[in-house]
Amino acid sequence: MNDSQRKNLSVYRLALGVHKPPQVLSLNLATLLSLVRSHIDLLVEQQITATLWVKLPPGKIWHAELSRYQSAMGESGVIYNCQTGKIGKSGDKQAFSASSPDHICIQLPINRQLQREYFLIVLSPQFCSLILAHRPLKRSQTPGTAKVNVQKKPPILAITTHEGRIIQPIVDGIKQAIARGAVPEAIAPESALISPSNFICPSASEPALLSQLLIRQLQQQNEINHYISNKRIIKLQQQNNQRQNDEQRKDEYLRSVCQELRTPLTHMKTALSLLNSPNLKPPQRQRYLQMLNTQCDRQSTLITGLLDLVDLEHNLAKxxxxxxxxxxxxxxxxxxxxxxxxxxxxxxxxxxxxxxxxxxxxxxxxxxxxxxxxxxxxxxxxxxxxxxxxxxxxxxxxxxxxxxxxxxxxxxxxxxxxxxxxxxxxxxxxxxxxxxxxxxxxxxxxxxxxxxxxxxxxxxxxxxxxxxxxxxxxxxxxxx
CATH class of the missing domain: 3.30.565.10 (Histidine kinase-like ATPase, C-terminal domain)
Structure with missing residues (x-):
């Protein structure tokens, strides 16, 4: 691997460059997290001593899974925490202690392609696995083209495999990139070496372990589906309650409007009926006419106020x-x-x-x-x-x-x-x-x-x- 290839290192391209590359899947971060969790579940439950190469999205929820494996396996498991950013003196960019004997921070070449990639590689004699995710760039709309519905966040392209013929070239490519261009302080502690240097991935993992992994993945997916379903139900209930409250407020508002408009009409109708009396005296006639005038003014005031309020509600925000x-x-x-x-x-x-x-x-x-x-x-x-x-x-x-x-x-x-x-x-x-x-x-x-x-x-x-x-x-x- 020359210097140009090292700088342009892409684990995703390495996986697609093998003979008969694996199928690329489209998924979201929640599904990706479930895949990581199912692998950690299997390693912890079966007490599999493995070497992990990881580059995960930022966030405690991701690195909590590695902490779980670290706590369960102690010093028997080794984690290479790969990073494309600058590592501080403590090597603590991603919430792990660099002084831990079973956790080693490694600086990978910094390039835009690798920064959009995440992976978990599990290496052990009885079980090898690769979870690889690539976040493509957003599509930019060219001038003169019609507007289309472009998702704000494009789906993640992912590869998952247990074939040694695919995993081995990827591990070798990462090791070569580190050997040819790693920063001297990139490996912590200083005495640590990349190991196992002569490890060869088995062509296939043990069938019993793959069966157990499939069960864990199904369980994780069921939990995610249950969580998403509950979240959707809660959101729909909130939306339904909001709509019901809006409808109730609208009904109360319309009821109040009708009542307010009906009151002066009732007074006007009363005044008109009294004006039809044959024995009406001039002072009474004047009083009823004044009542009509007052109620007409009140009706006009109500309508003007309502129009002002409607106009205000529609235009106030802008x-x-x-x-x-x-x-x-x-x-x-x-x-x-x-x-x-x-x-x-x-x-x-x-x-x-x-x-x-x-x-x-x-x-x-x-x-x-x-x-x-x-x-x-x-x-x-x-x-x-x-x-x-x-x-x-x-x-x-x-x-x-x-x-x-x-x-x-x-x-x-x-x-x-x-x-x-x-x-x-x-x-x-x-x-x-x-x-x-x-x-x-x-x-x-x-x-x-x-x-x-x-x-x-x-x-x-x-x-x-x-x-x-x-x-x-x-x-x-x-x-x-």
Whole structure:
């Protein structure tokens, strides 16, 4: 083997280069692991003293099998742990101690072909075996060709055999590559030599051992099939439960929508029937017409809120964020609601510190958040109450606070107020109106930008909504 052949060493090509090469199988890593386990099972149970040449995928699950053989056989078995990477002083690249007398780390030539190959070679007078796996490169799609379904991970090509005529040339090829180009520190301990140097593989292994190996492989495959089947069943059950939960939430949502739309229709139908009364007086007529107008407005509000929520759910994930300053939003919204507050005799004020940092929010979302929360505070605050809007920097967030002296929220209702269509009931009026979607929209807008909202409330003492908006930290300019 010349220097070029040594550098281009490929155990897979050596196996295919023999006369009448073995059949190549396509399998996955789980099946490959079962083959390795069945061989170790046989060696341990039959107490077969063997020399193992191994190059396995990284991971404790693989090398645990070699540790199992090492523990069972003690010093009677020898393991050559072949590596294509650099071996440290301890020789401990793959979780084995290089100082162990029955484990020897060996440096193989570094090339792309060999790095994609794994093998387990078992050498003993009564039983020889080869498990060889090759991971081919992914197929790259050439320009101008139609798109095809290319697997992310191509299947592993594997060879397994017990024929000495195939195993012997592979072992000889590895030994030649090591002898002609191995790094001096590649063999540990220093006194170790490649052995057995004169070992000749038997033409065939003992039939009884092959029969036992077949039984072990079937057992391992059954265990894998059982594991995969259970995993698939669990996954299907989880998917089924998720679908059932989604369907249940959808049914509850549709039921709530229908109920919300039915309520104003019922009031409108009642008002229309009363308007048909022949003895209707003008004040009563005016009251029923006002009822119709109010319920039509409520119906319109519900439909608008539903359309806004549907649009938000469909587009929120892909909606861009923008940098916005609270000083550009809060004063304008507060001034818009001043006439409403004055009509109820409510003192409405805001306080924004100078030079508040910008915050991240969905485009147009901050104005919607402020409008919904301020509208709620005024709506649920009795005449003569107070509403404050304040802001401050709190760590990585700008905190926006809406505090009122309103009716408050029962403790058992606080966890429900962000649900669709949920409206706080109170003794002030039978129905506070609204679609019951404002807080739902606020929470989802904040979720998109990485913010959050918290509530503190006591009945008859007022409510405080605290909104956390991710702040933008200013990068200091370099001093010249």
């Amino acid at each position: 909606t861009a964020l923008e940098l916005v300053n609270l000083a550009d939003i809060v004063p304008g919204v507060v001034s818009t609601y001043q006439p409403v507050a004055q009509e109820k005799g409510i003192m409405l004020a805001y306080n924004l510190p100078n030079e508040l940092p910008d915050v991240w929010c969905v485009i147009g979302g901050l104005r919607q958040i402020v409008i919904n929360l301020l509208h709620n505070s005024i709506k649920f605050t009795p005449n003569g109450g107070q509403v404050w809007v304040k802001a401050r920097v709190q760590g990585d967030y700008v905190q926006l606070e809406f505090r009122d002296t309103g009716i408050g929220i029962n403790e058992n209702e606080i966890s429900k107020i962000f649900d669709c269509f949920y409206r706080v009931r109170s003794g002030i009026t039978e129905d506070m109106g609204g679609a019951g979607l404002g807080l739902t929209i606020v929470k989802r807008l904040l979720w998109r930008c990485g913010g959050a909202i918290y509530v503190k409330s006591k009945v008859d003492e007022g409510t405080t909504f605290i909104v956390n908006l991710p702040r933008v930290r200013k990068i200091p300019r370099a001093i010249a």
